[in-house]
Amino acid sequence: LVKLTNLRTLKRFLVCDGKGDIKGCNIRELKDLNKLKGYLSVERLEGGRVKVIDAKDAHLKEKHEPIGVELDFKVGKNDIVGSASEQKGLLEALEPPHGIESLGICDYKGERPVWYLDTNYVELQTLRLQCFPLWATVIGIKSLEKLEVNTCPTLCELPSMPMLKSLKIRSYDGLNTIGDFPNLDWLQVEGCGSLEQLSHGMPALKWLDV
Secondary structure, three states, X not given: OOOOOOOOEOOEEEEOOOOOOOOOEOHHHHOOOOOOEEEXXXXXXXXXXXXXXXXXXXXXXXXXXXXXXXXXOOOOOOOOOOOHHHHHHHHHHOXXXXXXXXXXXXXXXOOOOHHHHOOOOOXXXXXXXXXXXXXXXXXXXXXXXXXXXXXXXXOOEXXXXXXXXXXXXEOOOOOOEEOOOXXXXXXXXXXXXXXXXXXXXXXXXXXXXX
16 A cells, blocks of 8 residues: 555455455555545554554654544454553554544444543544443534434443534443433434433424433
8 A cells, every 4th residue: 555645445454464364454554545535434443563663653643634534442352452542542643634534443442542631633523432341521612513422331421512413322331321412413322221210401302212
C-alpha cells in the first residue's frame, strides 16, 4: 500500500505483523494514504500485532477526508491478549481526525484516551462503543445524533446530549442514570437491570423498546 498514495477508498485495513500465515499490512502503511475518503475500518489491532510507535506513524489524525473511522481490537482465536495499558497506548496513538462524522471502537479494554475529551470533534454524529469493561460514563458530545453502546458493564451514566436522535444501549449491569435527550425519537434499552426509570426529558420520543 505504501505506493498507493492517491488511493481514495479503503474500507477495511487488516493489520498484520508479518509473522505467521495471517494476511494483512503493517499499520505504518497508512502513513502516506492521506487522500482516503469515506469509511475506514482498521481491524485486528489486538494480538500483539501493533506497536505504539507504528500506530503513531500511521498519522491517522492527519487524514482529513475520511468521514468515518472504526477501530477494532477484537481478539482472534490464537491471538495474544494485550493488557489494558497496552491497548490504551494504541488508542492514544490512533487519534482520529477531527472532521469525522462517525466513530466506532470495538472490544477495547483500556481507559479513555485523552483525545476522547477533545471538544474539536464538532462534526461527529454517530458513535458506536462495543465491549468496554472500564468506562463508567460516555462523554456528552453536543453534535452527536446517534449513539450505540453495547456491553459496557461498568457504565453507570449517560449524560444529556441535546442533538441525539437515536440511542441504543445494551447489557449494562450498573447503568442507573440517563440524561435528558430533547430530540431523541428512537430508544432501545436491553439488559440494563439497574435502570429503574427513564428521564422525563425526552419529549420527541416516538419509538421505545425496553
